[in-house]
Amino acid sequence: MRHVVEKQFIVGTKPLSEPVVLILMSLATEPRHGYALLKDVEKLSDGRVQLSTGTLYGAIRRLLEDEWIERFEQEDTSRDKQAYRLTARGRAQLRSELARLRHLVHAATTRLRLGGA
Amino acid sequence: MRIIHFYRASLWLYPKDFREQFCEEMFSVFEQRAGELFANGRSAPIALVVAELTGIVRGAYIMWMAKILPKNRNTSRSDTDSPTNAPLTIAEIAKQRDAAIQSMVAAIAAHDFINARRYSDDEIRLKTFIHDLQNKASAGHITIA
Numbered sequence: 001m002r003h004v005v006e007k008q009f010i011v012g013t014k015p016l017s018e019p020v021v022l023i024l025m026s027l028a029t030e031p032r033h034g035y036a037l038l039k040d041v042e043k044l045s046d047g048r049v050q051l052s053t054g055t056l057y058g059a060i061r062r063l064l065e066d067e068w069i070e071r072f073e074q075e076d077t078s079r080d081k082q083a084y085r086l087t088a089r090g091r092a093q094l095r096s097e098l099a100r101l102r103h104l105v106h107a108a109t110t111r112l113r114l115g116g117a
Numbered sequence: 118m119r120i121i122h123f124y125r126a127s128l129w130l131y132p133k134d135f136r137e138q139f140c141e142e143m144f145s146v147f148e149q150r151a152g153e154l155f156a157n158g159r160s161a162p163i164a165l166v167v168a169e170l171t172g173i174v175r176g177a178y179i180m181w182m183a184k185i186l187p188k189n190r191n192t193s194r195s196d197t198d199s200p201t202n203a204p205l206t207i208a209e210i211a212k213q214r215d216a217a218i219q220s221m222v223a224a225i226a227a228h229d230f231i232n233a234r235r236y237s238d239d240e241i242r243l244k245t246f247i248h249d250l251q252n253k254a255s256a257g258h259i260t261i262a
Contacts, residue, residue: 034146053143053150054172058179061139082142
């Protein structure tokens with residue numbers, strides 16, 4: 001009897017940039033258009049990160065190409081108020097990034113505790 | 118020239134396909150942002166203008182580079198990342214290999230011997246990638262689940 005086993009492997013991925021993490025976080029709750037995204041990113045980062053429109057739409061284009069986000073059709077969507085929402089793939093990437101950050105925080109906390117003793 | 122007009126003019130730095138997709142949205146967002154500042158009784162601060170124009174120049178440069186050098190385009194991962202770091206399954210690799218072989222067979226059938234090499238550029242990249250992957254797996258750097 002022949003057994004066919006399909007193996008799935010994940011190649012180690014690099015960290016996401018902070019603007020990308022914040023954009024994904026912002027879209028994790030609901031679809032948003034550009035201006036709402038800018039405001040939410042500012043709020044999520046306590047005003048520390050203020051994206052320019054160039055940075056925002058550069059990131060949006062890459063995220064669309066990678067299929068981490070998608071255009072979200074609303075009834076009243078005009079060309080200049082296009083909304084975006086997170087895809088399942090984007091959600092998985094965000095979860096993976098958060099797991100990486102949690103691991104990093106845990107490791108750093110442990111080291112600081114040991115060093116501070 | 119008002120700053121809004123100057124902003125709109127600066128969007129012409131982007132490649133045409135990007136302009137068609139995003140420039141109306143970008144202009145709308147900038148207008149709202151500037152409008153918010155005016156509503157608060159302030160003129161657009163110099164910091165906003167400088168940040169926006171720098172963002173456009175930098176963004177346009179990246180878009181042109183991505184257009185000129187498609188293989189080296191930036192992904193959503195950090196700058197040092199490459200598209201080959203995207204998760205690939207065995208099935209996807211096999212599909213890419215089969216497609217390369219099919220393309221070679223089709224080229225031979227069409228007597229197009231220039232393109233009938235055993236390995237296409239994609240196939241060579243794929244073989245290099247698999248070789249690298251095997252090395253990483255044997256060194257325990259990647260997880261096979």
